[in-house]
Amino acid sequence: MASMSSRIAVAASGAARKIGAALDSMGAGMEVAKYTERLVPSSRIVSVNGVSPALSGANNFIAPSASVIGNVTIGEHSSVWYGATVRGDVNTLKIGSKTSVGDRAVVHVAKIQGDHPTYIGDNVTIGACAIVHACTIEDLVVIGESAQIMDGASVSTNSIIAPASIVTPGTKVPSGELWSGSPAKKVRSLTADEIASISESAHDTLELAYLHAVENSKDYKQLIEEDEDRLDRKLRKKAWFDPNIPDPDDVLGQGVPGRIFNSTLTNPEEGLKFKAKRDAKA
Structure with a gap:
């Protein structure tokens, strides 16, 4: 008896699906302007090959339009701003604490042109539209707007890269210096006030990130x-x-x-x- 009831239920559900599909097709045929609704998945946190980004928790601010992808680790109180992309799809990418990735900046890794992960330390400020690609940036560094740090390069602590500068592949930027140009070269040593401003920049951005995090959390x-x-x-x-x-x-x-x-x-x-x-x- 139970078997007969289950067969009747299966047959009825199949008939209902066919009727529903027919009605849907009929409705689509009656439309004057055809419209197909598509669901766009969120690209804020994306896994690659089963590896998901590791965030420290509620202390991070990841803007709604930012993308953090793959094997990425982000420390406490760090932020990824609007339109920025942090992509660890072919190698590992680590960002320290109290570090900010500015609007529309791109942080990536490399494997095809050399097996280079990306490491970014604590209290680093990466300006808007900057490119940080398969390189090492130590603690307390400012990367100016639209600057580029290329494969295998390294920027030592307490350094500033001027806006729109290009640090070419394999270049080593020593500690306590201002670099500028394309290709970037040493301009001069930083003053004590400029070195102090590096941590101030990280702190100011952190406070602003808290404000944006609160506003974006509202329903x-x-x-x-x-x-x-x-x-x-x-x-x-x-x-x-x-x-x-x-x-x-x-x-x-x-x-x-x-x-x-x-x-x-x-x-x-x-x-x-x-x-x-x-x-x-x-």
């Missing part, structure tokens, strides 16, 4: 509430009653005596809740 309900509150405060006149501001004439959270539409006597527990909430804010 649509929070955004709607904030927009309504902003509009309310923009249009509200000072004389209007604001329930969030304690009235000095309020008595035990029950409203102002003699004032209509401002009493919770019909629901006393609501007044007590309001009083407790007000006292907690104070």
